[in-house]
Amino acid sequence: MNETMKQYDVIIIGGGPAGLSAGIYTSRACLSSLLIEKGAIGGMIINAKLVENYPGFTDGISGIDLTEAMHRQATMFGLETVAAEVTGVMVDGKNKVVKTSQGDFTAKAVIIAGGSERQKLGVPGEAEYTGKGVSYCATCDGAFFRDKVVAVVGGGNAAVTEALELTKFASKIIVIHRRNELRATKVVQEKAFAEKKIGFLWDSAVETIMGNTFVNKIRVRNLKTGNQSILSVDGVFVNVGSQPSTGYLKGVLALDANGAIVINDRMETSVPGIFAAGDIRSNSIRQVIGAAGDGAMAAVNAGKYISG
């Protein structure tokens, strides 16, 4: 398979709401467009059973219904999609070359919409027990922890919201946070403090995750006193943030201190003809509407760039 023969006007990296929205706009503008996605079309939001705040849906809509419709819409206007993983992006004269696991593709402009990945704890046992007690998504996996004891690691909105979600299933939830106060918004904090099933372990970090076939305990260290303790838990839900998927872009374009792509108000990156949209870019608000808006802006500006 040699796709380097076919040149596209625009290549879009990432098939979440940012990439799909960009695809609708570029295809409808009659720019030949290819979207490259290594995982599931729709991105992270397909795990959400209900998106209540995407404008236009008074009853809310599931993440997957929303993104499937976006993809159908973009495909209707001519967007092509390929399942591949991007390993590099380079400028070659007037063209941009996108290197992937399925070969190289070239385009006049590139829109990078690859989103972010959930940050790992980086502790022993975490990788081994992923899917066997360690989870990064309470809406996805909470149902498998009915009447069990679980730990939620983190102190931001994601962690506290997941802890609240888990009260539907788990018998006890321990929120483990390395500071002595939560970063989550006040309203969410109040709800969590009022919940009998939720307990808090402050100034603490998980050091090791242990078990037999599945997780059965964790070792926790108090960061102020240095004391270690063992907690019996059946699950560990990790919510310590996300990092933009920009590993292959180091040295290619400007990234901020968090590894997110630096852009201006036209979604332009530091490289002419390369744009960024959604959670992968600096100061993303991490909402579907933000991603969709970014995607449309990147698409319109990519079109202007191509017309010269």
Place this chain on the structure above:
Amino acid sequence: MSKPVEIEEAKFDGTVLKAKIPVLVDFWAPWCGPCRMVAPIVDELANEYDGKVSFFKVNVDNNPKVASKYGVMSIPTLILFKNGQPFTNIVGFRPKAELKKNLDKAL
């Protein structure tokens, strides 16, 4: 034209564990987004591997015992059974190329 067959836990042992060829079981639930994304890929594989691998689906909401027996704690989970034993355990959405590699290893 072969499609994955939905089965209940009562029929699981007789159908999956006693099969002569490898069996791929797709553990899913209606509320699971990634399960919906992997379903059409599993449908395509059922067609392409017709006669070489059998394909079944288990709704974990209706069949919690068999899900628990095989340690399903996250969905989608695809378990490839060979000679009555789990041969490969695949947790989370995977693209078609990766699933094909897993099936080919069992053949």
